[in-house]
Amino acid sequence: MIFRAVEDADLIRKACRGDVEGYNLLISRWEKRVYNYLLRMVANREDALDLTQDVFLKAYQNLRKLDDPARFPAWLFRIAHNEAYSMFRSQKPETAVMPEDRAADVFPIELALAVSSALERLSPEQREAVVLKIYQGFKFDEMAAILGCPVSTVKSRLYTALDLLKAELAPVNRAG
Amino acid sequence: MSCSPHDLRDYILKELDAGARSQVERHLRTCGACRLEAERLRLTEAALHSLRDEEIPTRIAFVSDKIFEPSLLLRWWRAGWAPAGVLIAAAIVFAAVYRPAPVAVQSALNPAQVRAEIAREVAQAVAAVEERQARRTAELLAAAEKRYALERQADRLAAEEAFMVLQKRLNVSYLASNYAGATQ
Numbered sequence: 001m002i003f004r005a006v007e008d009a010d011l012i013r014k015a016c017r018g019d020v021e022g023y024n025l026l027i028s029r030w031e032k033r034v035y036n037y038l039l040r041m042v043a044n045r046e047d048a049l050d051l052t053q054d055v056f057l058k059a060y061q062n063l064r065k066l067d068d069p070a071r072f073p074a075w076l077f078r079i080a081h082n083e084a085y086s087m088f089r090s091q092k093p094e095t096a097v098m099p100e101d102r103a104a105d106v107f108p109i110e111l112a113l114a115v116s117s118a119l120e121r122l123s124p125e126q127r128e129a130v131v132l133k134i135y136q137g138f139k140f141d142e143m144a145a146i147l148g149c150p151v152s153t154v155k156s157r158l159y160t161a162l163d164l165l166k167a168e169l170a171p172v173n174r175a176g
Numbered sequence: 177m178s179c180s181p182h183d184l185r186d187y188i189l190k191e192l193d194a195g196a197r198s199q200v201e202r203h204l205r206t207c208g209a210c211r212l213e214a215e216r217l218r219l220t221e222a223a224l225h226s227l228r229d230e231e232i233p234t235r236i237a238f239v240s241d242k243i244f245e246p247s248l249l250l251r252w253w254r255a256g257w258a259p260a261g262v263l264i265a266a267a268i269v270f271a272a273v274y275r276p277a278p279v280a281v282q283s284a285l286n287p288a289q290v291r292a293e294i295a296r297e298v299a300q301a302v303a304a305v306e307e308r309q310a311r312r313t314a315e316l317l318a319a320a321e322k323r324y325a326l327e328r329q330a331d332r333l334a335a336e337e338a339f340m341v342l343q344k345r346l347n348v349s350y351l352a353s354n355y356a357g358a359t360q
Binding site: 056 | 185191226
């Protein structure tokens with residue numbers, strides 16, 4: 001993890017000097033995480049891929065504004081968060097796909113389907129808190145930076161989400 | 177409602193420091209309800225991890241684009257060459273300000289001699305050009321006269337040949353008329 005942070009900082013410095021190949025290397029280290037975060041947020045592969053591309057383009061355009069390279073992960077996911085919510089705001093209700101349909105499209109396995117459905121039933125804010133904590137492994141303070149809210153709000157969203165998921169997934173766990 | 181000294185969700189999510197974790201673990205050894213609650217949370221977390229990360233369908237890569245690339249000057253500035261540039265600029269300014277005044281060099285020739293020399297050189301050059309033009313004109317005239325003579329000779333030969341042809345035709349006509357008179 002330390003090595004990764006050091007290398008990221010080096011690649012960020014190269015990218016700031018206009019080294020596109022350095023930036024492509026940085027992308028290759030983060031694109032899967034960003035894509036999966038967005039996939040769990042928007043539950044559509046095409047949208048997630050488009051948003052991922054937008055995230056890395058905006059990150060490149062604003063990379064020089066990043067004061068501390070150690071903050072890159074939270075900063076990058078902050079951009080991803082903004083992109084996802086921009087898409088939510090731009091989606092018209094009649095064109096939005098129902099969560100159940102999207103869940104079946106994305107995760108075919110039975111348990112994964114149940115988990116996916118449970119996640120889809122959460123509010124976008126609760127789901128994002130779960131994704132950032134459980135799947136991306138961010139600490140509470142990093143999540144607060146990404147989401148632009150106090151740590152107390154982050155914990156509140158996450159705890160509520162965990163309680164809902166626990167109630168929802170318990171039958172699955174007992175059966176499994 | 178849990179009676180644990182710290183929130184069991186923080187414990188499961190690994191947000192507690194080592195001391196707090198030890199306290200929770202000691203409590204769990206003695207409290208069945210909290211142990212059950214912690215187990216449910218752990219199972220929930222495990223179920224969530226059944227969703228595996230997907231590979232990105234298309235790798236993302238950018239190509240060099242002049243729109244987003246910093247200018248050469250900006251990259252030079254950011255690369256740390258600015259101090260060197262400032263030093264060079266300072267050196268140029270210093271050299272401009274403290275450059276020694278140019279020393280006037282006295283010419284060994286006086287102006288009258290220089291003018292006479294120039295006039296002589298110009299006259300020589302003009303004479304050379306005129307001579308070259310006269311020679312060229314004479315060559316062109318000679319070539320024209322030669323071409324005219326050749327054309328006249330060719331015309332004369334053509335006329336002689338035409339005359340011979342005419343004479344032969346007359347002879348043939350004459351012989352044909354004599355032959356016709358003899359047969360009648």
